[in-house]
Amino acid sequence: MTARHDRMRSLVEENASDLLHYFTRRVALPEDAADLVGETMLTVWRRVADLPRDDVKARMWMFGVARKVLSNHQRGRQRSVALAERLRDELRVAVPQPSGVLDVIETLPETQRELILLVHGDGFSITDAAKLTHTNPSTARTRYATALASLREALIKTDH
Structure with missing residues (x-):
């Protein structure tokens, strides 16, 4: 052998x-x-x-x-x-993508975009998203609110 x-x-x-x-x-x-x-x-x-x-x-x-x-x-x-x-x-x-929404999300500053994607795309709470991004929860809430306002404004402009 x-x-x-x-x-x-x-x-x-x-x-x-x-x-x-x-x-x-x-x-x-x-x-x-x-x-x-x-x-x-x-x-x-x-x-x-x-x-x-x-x-x-x-x-x-x-x-x-x-x-x-x-x-x-x-x-x-x-x-x-x-x-x-x-x-x-x-x-x-x-997973149909709403037309225009992703394009508008891409225009957000990185910190806001990541919060929006974590909350709405991945299903995390704002508090959990803050932990994942190593951000103070109150700062994350402020950035999230600012991002939503920016998105609303941009989407209203695209509808007209």
């Missing part, structure tokens, strides 16, 4: 760099390539009994394992992208 593992270790050392280049040319992120090499090596180690005796065939077998690992990775990425797109579509329908 150790002779087989020693041989596998030798083949891994000889081919790891080539496998990394193989994956690097086929994935967008270098980190993914490194992860895929690791996954390939893990699969090779688990299937060491299937390792061909001939070094050339063993190398080909390792690259065959690498192709399957890459294929699984690509299918997983496609599923992930499809799921993210479905979620984006559902959110667009489920």
Whole structure:
């Protein structure tokens, strides 16, 4: 058993760099390539009994394992992208944005905008929003009131 593992270790050392280049040319992120090499090596180690005796065939077998690992990775990425797109579509329908309101909120000073978003967007109380922004509660209430007045004024102007 150790002779087989020693041989596998030798083949891994000889081919790891080539496998990394193989994956690097086929994935967008270098980190993914490194992860895929690791996954390939893990699969090779688990299937060491299937390792061909001939070094050339063993190398080909390792690259065959690498192709399957890459294929699984690509299918997983496609599923992930499809799921993210479905979620984006559902959110667009489920959370309609009132026209103009977000544009007006964007014009508020940062401190006021963050309070409005925390209270109305995230459901926090003014006191909790004050804690989150490290602001005195009375200062937060004043900023919040000023922000609401600014929003009312701006929205009235846009209606006329």
